[in-house]
Amino acid sequence: MLHTQHQMNLNLPSIHQPTSTRPAVHRLIFSAILASMLFLTACESLEYRPPAVGREGDVVVVMDSARWNGPIGDAVRMHVSPYLGTLPAPEREFSLNQMTITSQSVLEGIQKQKNVIFVAPLSDESREAAFLRSRLDSTALSAIRGGQASVIPRRDLWRTEQQVIYVFGDTEESILRELEARGSDIRYQFNTITRERVQVDMFEKGRQFDIERAIEDKHDFSIRVQHDYFTSIDTTNFVWLRRVVDSNSWRSLFVYYIDNFDPTNLTPEWVYAARDRITETNVRGNADGFVLIDYRRELNTENIDFLGRFGYETRGLWHMVEENEQTGDLMEFGMGGPFVNYTFYDDESRRLYMIDGMVFAPGYDKREFLRHMEVIAHTFRNGTEVATARAASGEGVD
Numbered sequence: 001m002l003h004t005q006h007q008m009n010l011n012l013p014s015i016h017q018p019t020s021t022r023p024a025v026h027r028l029i030f031s032a033i034l035a036s037m038l039f040l041t042a043c044e045s046l047e048y049r050p051p052a053v054g055r056e057g058d059v060v061v062v063m064d065s066a067r068w069n070g071p072i073g074d075a076v077r078m079h080v081s082p083y084l085g086t087l088p089a090p091e092r093e094f095s096l097n098q099m100t101i102t103s104q105s106v107l108e109g110i111q112k113q114k115n116v117i118f119v120a121p122l123s124d125e126s127r128e129a130a131f132l133r134s135r136l137d138s139t140a141l142s143a144i145r146g147g148q149a150s151v152i153p154r155r156d157l158w159r160t161e162q163q164v165i166y167v168f169g170d171t172e173e174s175i176l177r178e179l180e181a182r183g184s185d186i187r188y189q190f191n192t193i194t195r196e197r198v199q200v201d202m203f204e205k206g207r208q209f210d211i212e213r214a215i216e217d218k219h220d221f222s223i224r225v226q227h228d229y230f231t232s233i234d235t236t237n238f239v240w241l242r243r244v245v246d247s248n249s250w251r252s253l254f255v256y257y258i259d260n261f262d263p264t265n266l267t268p269e270w271v272y273a274a275r276d277r278i279t280e281t282n283v284r285g286n287a288d289g290f291v292l293i294d295y296r297r298e299l300n301t302e303n304i305d306f307l308g309r310f311g312y313e314t315r316g317l318w319h320m321v322e323e324n325e326q327t328g329d330l331m332e333f334g335m336g337g338p339f340v341n342y343t344f345y346d347d348e349s350r351r352l353y354m355i356d357g358m359v360f361a362p363g364y365d366k367r368e369f370l371r372h373m374e375v376i377a378h379t380f381r382n383g384t385e386v387a388t389a390r391a392a393s394g395e396g397v398d
Contacts, residue, residue: 052114052162056194056201057368059094059115064126067172068098072119075176079183080117080190084367085298086315087338091367093187101127111158114197115190119167121175135166145170149178153189163193199375202226215239220349220383223255224376233282240282245361251369253357253376254282261352263310263345268301271312271343275356283358285320289333291358294319304342307380311344318358338366342377349382 054060061068061076068076081094094115101107110116120128122144133141144150149169157164165186169175179186208225216222218234225241232252233240240254256278272293279291293299299316306313319336323329341356357373359366381389 049156049158049160052159053112054114055095056114056198057095057371058113059096059117059190060110060113061096061098062101062110062116062118062128062131063098063120064124064128065098065100067120067124067126067128070172072121072172072175072179073098075179076117076119079179080186084315086300086317087366087370088317088336089366091365093367094190101131107131114161115163115194117165117167117186119175119179121172122168122170132166132168136168144168147174149174151178151182151186153186155193161193161197163189165189195371195375195378198371199379202372202375211241216383216386219255219257220386221255221257221353222379222381222386222389223253223355224379226376229253235282238278238282249361249364251357251359251361251373252283253355253373254278255380256354256356258352260350261345263352266310266312266343266345266352268312268314271301271314271341271354272299274343274354275314275341278354278356279318285333285335287322287333289320289322289335291318292321292330293317293339294336306342306344307378309344309346311342314341314343315339335360337361338370340370340373340377346382348384351382353380355380 059081061073061080063073063076067073077092077096081092081096083090083092099106099110101110118128118132120126120132122129122133122141136144147170149167152166152168154164154166156162167175167178167182169178203224203226206227208227208229211225211229211231212222214231215225215234219237219239226243229241229243231239232242233254237258238254238256240252242250242252244250256274276292281290283291285291294317297317299314301312301314304311304313316339317336318339320333321330322333324331337358337360339356339358341354343352343354345352355377357370357377359369359373361369
């Protein structure tokens with residue numbers, strides 16, 4: 001493969017984040033300008049490039065060891081991969097693997113990875129800083145040296161299905177400020193491509209088109225069904241899909257909807273009350289146990305754009321309880337796990353949808369299991385989108 005350095009224009013990808021977490025406009029403008037000055041190593045021909053490698057959920061952090069063990073390393077851990085308080089036991093949002101550029105072969109190994117972030121003050125004398133300086137032309141380098149800082153994402157830079165992120169700043173202080181300001185954007189980029197890759201992996205063994213088609217015909221929406229799920233409940237406006245590994249491990253996802261819903265009523269408090277009402281009625285265990293949100297633990301809700309629709313993402317923990325008939329108190333079953341919930345309003349159908357994924361897997365890390373629930377939720381399509389896909393593909397829905 002012939003490599004060369006050449007200049008390219010780059011439009012920053014759209015980042016659908018809550019307004020409060022979006023970077024200031026001037027930061028985006030500077031990032032776009034800097035991106036247009038960025039020198040990139042690429043293949044000159046259109047020859048085949050293999051997909052990136054590595055475990056899902058891993059991020060390679062290319063950084064000098066001294067910086068990794070100092071304030072910049074702490075900032076990466078805090079802002080790029082914080083601990084997830086909505087899991088039963090602490091897990092970081094990504095597993096961070098720090099690497100230094102000790103040789104050309106090491107750099108070539110880094111360039112094969114799925115998720116990579118380069119972080120180094122350009123004023124450093126490290127190989128990582130020299131590599132970042134080599135990415136910039138003289139104008140961009142002068143801008144960074146003049147006190148500007150930026151985060152530049154690059155898709156499929158050296159391999160397909162790859163996300164590379166450069167963090168540019170001249171000093172430790174500028175890098176720290178940029179990581180704090182853009183940490184949520186960086187996480188969004190890594191999460192988005194990871195979900196895309198996981199979706200391919202989850203459904204390559206086969207989808208259950210018969211179950212999908214039954215849901216489409218009865219409920220006028222579509223969601224992909226992995227090969228080892230089954231339909232546990234399918235009622236008027238509620239579908240519950242389950243995957244049972246054994247008696248001590250399962251995943252489940254339900255979809256609930258309300259026709260002619262007034263979207264002004266959609267609030268986080270409405271989501272919590274509705275979810276508890278739905279699970280108390282439908283998601284029940286043995287001996288009259290039922291699922292509720294565990295309000296004693298961290299519960300996070302964000303206003304999001306869910307596939308172009310106004311909605312909320314809620315993450316927290318559920319637990320199985322039973323109501324004492326004499327006192328009305330709730331008694332613990334000692335069973336629980338994490339959940340992710342997407343509740344959104346679909347303008348076209350005037351429906352309120354709730355898609356909720358739960359995990360029960362004692363003894364296992366839960367982060368990647370919960371990501372599978374996110375992936376299935378993001379395969380949602382309304383009735384019009386289903387019909388359009390059918391018309392385009394003939395039979396079935398891609």
